[in-house]
Amino acid sequence: MxxxxxxxxxxxxxxxxxxxxxxxxxxxxxxxxxxxxxxxxxxxxxxxxxxxxxxxxxxxxxxxxxxxxxxxxxxxxxxxxxxxxxxxxxxxxxxxxxxxxxxxxxxxxxxxxxxxxxxxxxxxxxxxxxxxxxxxxxxxxxxxxxxxxxxxxxxxxxxxxxxxxxxxxxxxxxxxxxxxxxxxxxxxxxxxxxxxxxxxxxxxxxTLALVDFKVEFFGQASHAAADPWNGRSASDALELYTSGINYYREHVKPTVRMHYHIQDGGQVVNVVPDYSRLWVRVRDTKREGLMPVYERVMKMAEGAAIMANVDHKVSLISGIYEVLVNxxxxxxxxxxxxxxxxxxxxxxxxxxxxxxxxxxxxxxxxxxxxxxxxxxxxxxxxxxxxxxxxxxxxxxxxxxxxxxxxxxxxxxxxxxxxxxxxxxxxxxxxxxxxxxxxxxxxxxxxxxxxxxxxxxxxxxxGNVVYKPIIPEGLPPIPTQKK
The missing domain is CATH 3.40.630.10 (Zn peptidases)
Known part of the structure; x- marks a missing residue:
């Protein structure tokens, strides 16, 4: 003691x-x-x-x-x-x-x-x-x-x-x-x-540079049992798109990260959904490595839309640079x-x-x-x-x-x-x-x-010219959306 x-x-x-x-x-x-x-x-x-x-x-x-x-x-x-x-x-x-x-x-x-x-x-x-x-x-x-x-x-x-x-x-x-x-x-x-x-x-x-964007698919609603052949499923396009992203993971560099959040995959089970939406994020350690991946993943949305016979829209949300160390x-x-x-x-x-x-x-x-x-x-x-x-x-x-x-x-x-x-x-x-x-x-x-x-x-x-990765217009303030 x-x-x-x-x-x-x-x-x-x-x-x-x-x-x-x-x-x-x-x-x-x-x-x-x-x-x-x-x-x-x-x-x-x-x-x-x-x-x-x-x-x-x-x-x-x-x-x-x-x-x-x-x-x-x-x-x-x-x-x-x-x-x-x-x-x-x-x-x-x-x-x-x-x-x-x-x-x-x-x-x-x-x-x-x-x-x-x-x-x-x-x-x-x-x-x-x-x-x-x-x-x-x-x-x-x-x-x-x-x-x-x-x-x-x-x-x-x-x-x-x-x-x-x-x-x-x-x-x-x-x-x-x-x-x-x-x-x-x-x-x-x-x-x-x-x-x-x-x-x-x-x-x-x-840190990691990233780009955020929103992908929306627009189809045709119909009864999921009575006449599904009259529908064009936005949900199908969403699933095809996320499958494409997941298959792509094998073929990107180890520094790349890809995430998505499904925000709307349809509302009820007995309707072929005419709308779907997801938030997608792509990252890499450098902006120059990030941008080619971003462009490829955007193209995949078009491919998914073609396969599901629906329309699509890609909207930039924002993107950020990696930190420049000092x-x-x-x-x-x-x-x-x-x-x-x-x-x-x-x-x-x-x-x-x-x-x-x-x-x-x-x-x-x-x-x-x-x-x-x-x-x-x-x-x-x-x-x-x-x-x-x-x-x-x-x-x-x-x-x-x-x-x-x-x-x-x-x-x-x-x-x-x-x-x-x-x-x-x-x-x-x-x-x-x-x-x-x-x-x-x-x-x-x-x-x-x-x-x-x-x-x-x-x-x-060096000679890098900074260009902000943001859409045109005002920041997405909630009160400005109303």
Whole structure:
């Protein structure tokens, strides 16, 4: 018992020694940033929890956007609401002159992921949305970083401009594409972003490019028993089309991903359906690899329509670029993560995490927030897609991942929702505010670092001319459809 007590005391002493050493390495301005984040901590948690409770989906985040925008306005930011013809998109700006450093904030939820803050599947209301990607934390954490920088500008410690971008609909229609098209990053020198995750690291990996499109088939209805020969089945065309996609999977490169969601396959069994519809998504690690697959899959829709003797229509929804990595920015961020050190957790939080792992059939290893060395950038990364990619092809971008859920947690699931509404998620969010604001400060204080980040961006982008993958007209806002 005595030996155990001595070991515990030694660990506590080591923790305080490490914290003291790290504190001594922090500059006066970085200490001020941390103090600012701590000052706003409870307000940021309250904001995050309010967005978590609102759980609004793509382009319908009215409450969530206003919660963030109004708090930024109260802190002295100048607000532009409804930018890029999107009611829930906004820009909060403070300061003047160069450099101009921006930070992204997302806040949309996912459908049908309602969940209480419990480590077992427990919907608050079955079928309702939930923050299965942690975007309630994303927006609030980024706002915390912007406010900390704003207070240093206000105090005359640094010069320049900070911008907080409220970016809706990352999960479905990819709102940042329209915001990029509107030129909102044209005057920005460097952008920084983060994403809730199950590890903490400077993210120097790319993502997958994708294209979303809708396929509709139009046939002729008839009685399914009395005169089916008078019908032309839109459902047959849909099935033939999905069969074609599935056979095609064998003949694409391993980096390609193809998904579809049948939205309407007919309404009743005794009618030959005259209408069917599905949402199709194609991905690859690079846009140039994606486009030929996209064109082939579109042609398959015509083939299916011919076989079923129906008409068809293909409509582009939107598409996004892969993230353009910036390792120079990653190096700056990595140094600040090492200064901050890992997030620490209470015994109750570790137990909560292990219960999540038990419920999702993962190894019971708890939380992982250790700071690893900066990784090599993979040529063909796995994972998902994000419209941060489109931002990164228009301005140098630095990415951060922060632990907000236990190791190996299934993403886009109830488990992330549960963690995002309690202290595990809150700790990750506050950590992100500190890490991003410290990295932004380095850019404000050192023009050479800004130039290094910009030089790498120009080299990696090369001669590529960015062209947004969006249909003509306004963004697909639900109120504009009515």
């Amino acid at each position: 005595k030996n155990i007590l001595i070991k515990k005391l030694s660990l506590v002493l080591l923790f305080f020694v490490v914290c003291n050493v790290q504190s001594q390495k922090l500059s006066k301005n970085k200490k001020a940033l941390i103090q600012s984040v701590e000052k706003h901590k409870q307000a940021l948690i309250k904001i995050s929890d309010a967005i978590w409770s609102a759980a609004e989906t793509a382009f319908e985040e009215t409450k969530s956007a206003e919660i963030l925008a109004s708090y930024a306005e109260k802190q002295g930011f100048t607000l532009e609401r409804g930018v890029a013809n999107i009611p829930t998109a906004f820009v909060a700006t403070y300061g003047s002159g160069a450099p101009v450093i921006s930070v992204l904030g997302e806040f949309d939820a996912l459908p049908s992921l309602s969940q209480d803050t419990k480590p077992t599947k427990s919907p608050l209301k079955e079928g309702n949305p939930g923050h299965g990607c942690g975007h309630n934390l994303f927006g609030a954490g980024s706002l915390g970083a912007a406010i900390a920088i704003k207070e240093l500008i206000e105090a005359g410690k640094i010069k320049g401009t900070v911008k907080f971008f409220g970016t809706p609909s990352e999960e479905k229609f990819f709102g940042k594409i329209w915001m990029v098209e509107a030129g909102l990053w044209d005057d920005v020198d460097v952008n920084i972003s983060w994403h809730p995750f199950a590890v903490t690291e400077a993210d120097v990996q790319s 390792r120079e920015g990653g190096k700056i961020l990595q140094e600040n993560l090492e200064l901050l050190g890992p997030i620490t957790y209470s015994e109750d939080e570790i137990a909560f995490g292990k219960k999540i792992q038990e419920a999702t059939q993962k190894p019971l290893i708890g939380m992982d927030s250790k700071i690893t060395s900066l990784k090599e950038t993979s040529e063909n990364p796995g994972g998902g897609s994000t419209d941060v990619g489109d931002v990164s092809w228009n301005v140098p971008n630095i990415n951060l991942k922060v632990t907000v859920a236990p190791k190996d947690t299934p993403w886009h699931s109830w488990a992330v929702v549960a963690c995002g509404g309690m202290s595990i998620g809150h700790k990750g969010m506050i950590y992100s505010s500190k890490a991003m604001s410290m990295t932004m400060l380095d850019l404000f204080e050192n023009p050479d670092l800004v130039q290094k980040v910009k030089d790498e961006y120009k080299e990696r982008k």
